[in-house]
Amino acid sequence: MANEIRLVEAVRQALREEMARDESVVVYGEDVGVSGGVFRATQELQDEFPEQVYDTPLAEAAILGMGVGLGATGFTPVPEIQFASFAYQGFHQLVQHASRMRSRTRGTLGVPMTVRTPYGGGIRALELHSESFEAGFAHVPGLKTVVPSNPADAKGLLTSAIRDPDPVIFLEPTSRYRASRESVPEGDHAVPLGEAEVVREGADVTVVAWGAMLHEAMDAVEDAEADAEVIDLRTVSPMDSATILESVRKTGRCVVVHEAPRTGGLAAEIIARINDDALYHLEAPVERVTGYDVPFPMFAREEAYRPDAERIRRGIERALSA
Amino acid sequence: MVREQVAEFSVEYVQALDEEGNADEAELPDVSDDELLELYRLMRLSRRTDERAVALQRRGESGTYAPGTGQEAAQVGSAIALEPDEWMVPSFRESAAFLTRGAPVHRLLWYAMGMEEGAEVADANFPPAIPVGTQPLHAAGIGWGHEISGERKAALTYFGDGATSEGDVYEAMNVAGALDAHAVFFCQNNQWAISTPRETQTRTETLAQKAVAAGIEGVQVDGNDVLGVLSVARDALETAREGDPVFVEALTFRRSMHTTSDDPSVYRTEEQESEWEARDPIVRFEAYLRDEGLLDDDRVERITDEIEELLADEIDRAKEGRDRVVPAEMFDHVFAETPPELQRQRETFRREEGDGEVATAEEGMSGEERAAGGEVTGRGDVREDRETAEDSETSEDEEVSDRGE
Ligand SMILES: Cc1ncc(C[n+]2csc(CCOP(=O)(O)OP(=O)(O)O)c2C)c(N)n1
Numbered sequence: 001m002a003n004e005i006r007l008v009e010a011v012r013q014a015l016r017e018e019m020a021r022d023e024s025v026v027v028y029g030e031d032v033g034v035s036g037g038v039f040r041a042t043q044e045l046q047d048e049f050p051e052q053v054y055d056t057p058l059a060e061a062a063i064l065g066m067g068v069g070l071g072a073t074g075f076t077p078v079p080e081i082q083f084a085s086f087a088y089q090g091f092h093q094l095v096q097h098a099s100r101m102r103s104r105t106r107g108t109l110g111v112p113m114t115v116r117t118p119y120g121g122g123i124r125a126l127e128l129h130s131e132s133f134e135a136g137f138a139h140v141p142g143l144k145t146v147v148p149s150n151p152a153d154a155k156g157l158l159t160s161a162i163r164d165p166d167p168v169i170f171l172e173p174t175s176r177y178r179a180s181r182e183s184v185p186e187g188d189h190a191v192p193l194g195e196a197e198v199v200r201e202g203a204d205v206t207v208v209a210w211g212a213m214l215h216e217a218m219d220a221v222e223d224a225e226a227d228a229e230v231i232d233l234r235t236v237s238p239m240d241s242a243t244i245l246e247s248v249r250k251t252g253r254c255v256v257v258h259e260a261p262r263t264g265g266l267a268a269e270i271i272a273r274i275n276d277d278a279l280y281h282l283e284a285p286v287e288r289v290t291g292y293d294v295p296f297p298m299f300a301r302e303e304a305y306r307p308d309a310e311r312i313r314r315g316i317e318r319a320l321s322a
Numbered sequence: 323m324v325r326e327q328v329a330e331f332s333v334e335y336v337q338a339l340d341e342e343g344n345a346d347e348a349e350l351p352d353v354s355d356d357e358l359l360e361l362y363r364l365m366r367l368s369r370r371t372d373e374r375a376v377a378l379q380r381r382g383e384s385g386t387y388a389p390g391t392g393q394e395a396a397q398v399g400s401a402i403a404l405e406p407d408e409w410m411v412p413s414f415r416e417s418a419a420f421l422t423r424g425a426p427v428h429r430l431l432w433y434a435m436g437m438e439e440g441a442e443v444a445d446a447n448f449p450p451a452i453p454v455g456t457q458p459l460h461a462a463g464i465g466w467g468h469e470i471s472g473e474r475k476a477a478l479t480y481f482g483d484g485a486t487s488e489g490d491v492y493e494a495m496n497v498a499g500a501l502d503a504h505a506v507f508f509c510q511n512n513q514w515a516i517s518t519p520r521e522t523q524t525r526t527e528t529l530a531q532k533a534v535a536a537g538i539e540g541v542q543v544d545g546n547d548v549l550g551v552l553s554v555a556r557d558a559l560e561t562a563r564e565g566d567p568v569f570v571e572a573l574t575f576r577r578s579m580h581t582t583s584d585d586p587s588v589y590r591t592e593e594q595e596s597e598w599e600a601r602d603p604i605v606r607f608e609a610y611l612r613d614e615g616l617l618d619d620d621r622v623e624r625i626t627d628e629i630e631e632l633l634a635d636e637i638d639r640a641k642e643g644r645d646r647v648v649p650a651e652m653f654d655h656v657f658a659e660t661p662p663e664l665q666r667q668r669e670t671f672r673r674e675e676g677d678g679e680v681a682t683a684e685e686g687m688s689g690e691e692r693a694a695g696g697e698v699t700g701r702g703d704v705r706e707d708r709e710t711a712e713d714s715e716t717s718e719d720e721e722v723s724d725r726g727e
Pocket residue numbers: 030058060082086089415452453454455481482483484485486512514515516576580727
């Protein structure tokens with residue numbers, strides 16, 4: 001059975017089903033209870049699970065730091081950070097504690113926390129509500145970083161994240177929350193972490209993207225001359241290199257797309273992995289289509305900042321013409 | 323065994339005008355008639371600016387806006403107590419404070435229209451701070467600077483009741499106390515942080531007592547009483563100018579939505595809202611001014627007309643600026659001097675997207691130029707007619723919460 005729902009509803013469905021399945025799952029954060037979250041991702045969940053859904057004071061360090069304590073002692077914390085940029089207010093708890101607890105205690109304590117947070121641009125939001133910091137999270141050893149691009153994956157990946165024994169940051173692309181209704185399996189639906197998906201097969205060039213950019217990439221290859229293979233990375237860390245490498249060995253050309261700034265972005269990491277293991281299969285330098293190295297502009301200029309199908313198409317052309 | 327009380331504290335509450343506009347002479351600050359009328363005009367201007375800004379957002383002409391409706395007395399009464407060259411350090415709901423400090427309406431609207439132009443600093447006002455509770459530390463820094471250089475000045479920072487839960491706010495008060503920073507921490511306790519009521523933030527009876535733990539003075543004031551606020555703010559600033567920081571809790575109410583993306587009916591009742599309608603800061607002050615013989619219907623009408631005229635001009639100016647946004651300017655102020663890689667990105671952008679200027683050839687070829695056979699191809703189309711106000715995303719169902727808050 002499948003139902004046609006939007007990404008935000010798929011998130012809610014995963015939360016609902018995981019709370020019903022496992023009473024150690026606790027959903028909490030700013031405005032998640034009574035009002036159901038600023039994007040309504042947790043709407044009505046407090047009514048259904050009064051002992052598992054809580055509003056907290058406005059304090060991200062507390063939200064993430066308490067998650068360490070809860071998680072290490074038997075709970076499965078699934079806090080929401082209202083916008084990804086406000087994870088910085090508790091970033092130290094992720095870097096200094098959540099992500100290291102397992103290694104520094106030689107496996108005797110772990111933090112099975114899943115931090116859900118809206119991220120990315122495209123909704124004309126306020127300043128500091130549109131950033132893409134996945135590379136920063138991916139740079140933290142011991143922390144998994146997941147970005148769903150569609151409703152079914154949102155449910156399946158979130159389910160896996162909640163069941164995962166290690167800390168996960170789950171980045172929900174705001175521009176996709178209500179973008180489309182798609183078929184999502186009802187009942188237990190887990191999509192494994194750490195596995196990319198080939199969403200379109202092709203022979204000429206590999207396009208790697210995730211989250212909102214996956215859709216721009218799909219639009220771009222639609223009207224491209226070439227027969228493009230498109231990979232949805234889904235988990236950006238730990239990264240599924242094998243799927244990328246296999247594709248690049250086949251096509252010999254690659255374009256990596258992300259909304260985040262170019263310098264130090266995950267495209268650089270992907271290119272490094274291709275260099276390590278598939279350099280001699282390349283017929284052209286790997287292209288990057290990314291945001292610019294500027295603070296994410298306020299919304300009057302955000303369209304100019306964000307990669308779109310046109311920019312990606314140009315990237316594909318460059319990869320093909322070289 | 324020793325068991326004795328080693329500390330005790332109390333918190334004072336101040337009110338000069340009661341809810342009917344009756345004055346307590348002992349608490350009234352020294353204010354001239356002209357100043358009284360200016361306070362009134364500023365509160366009215368702020369209220370009307372909020373209404374116009376919300377309407378612009380609703381018509382898709384502007385973006386998310388956080389109205390300060392109901393908080394005019396708290397902001398106007400405190401901002402006016404600052405000297406022009408003393409820094410005001412706002413959060414994101416301080417239109418009234420900005421207007422009091424002489425900021426033009428069009429600049430506030432530019433900010434709401436998603437333009438960095440709206441955050442340009444012309445006077446001693448910090449730009450809006452979106453991350454909750456971060457800016458009190460900036461005021462502590464400014465105020466510490468005054469202590470270091472021995473200046474008789476103080477900085478005043480605004481934040482909400484929700485912000486008092488953030489660690490940064492505790493650090494700011496504590497460090498200000500420890501280092502004698504010349505700072506006033508002005509908390510507008512408007513009872514709500516989005517959907518979260520004040521009781522959910524903290525168990526303390528007052529927010530003012532949070533000052534006690536930092537060893538600084540804390541005081542509560544009726545935040546809907548502009549004269550009480552002015553009196554308390556003046557005292558607080560005088561104390562701070564001497565190197566003793568003060569925390570002020572202004573009791574008020576967020577009468578409107580959190581922002582234009584919020585729907586308060588989800589989490590609070592109309593009864594709760596109407597309870598505070600009766601304590602409206604403008605109605606109360608107007609009653610006082612009429613009693614004092616400073617206002618009559620004619621005068622009120624004249625002020626109303628002046629405000630309408632001013633806003634009409636300012637909104638035109640805001641729209642004109644919005645329609646002239648040059649996207650390529652996003653590269654211009656990242657650093658004082660743009661590094662080579664960023665220059666390269668800017669030139670690529672100009673070549674591909676255009677902004678009225680044709681890119682010049684540069685040293686070192688980018689991937690794009692390699693692809694173009696080394697030729698710099700300038701499209702250079704002018705983007706001036708960009709429709710930045712287009713609001714297509716909101717047309718979807720579920721208008722509220724499309725942008726989160
Ligand atoms: C660090 C941080 N966390 C969360 C948010 C989202 N947010 C914006 S305003 C707000 C509530 C603020 O409440 P309060 O401090 O009482 O100020 P008010 O909005 O009432 O003026 C929240 C949670 C934010 N902007 N920054």
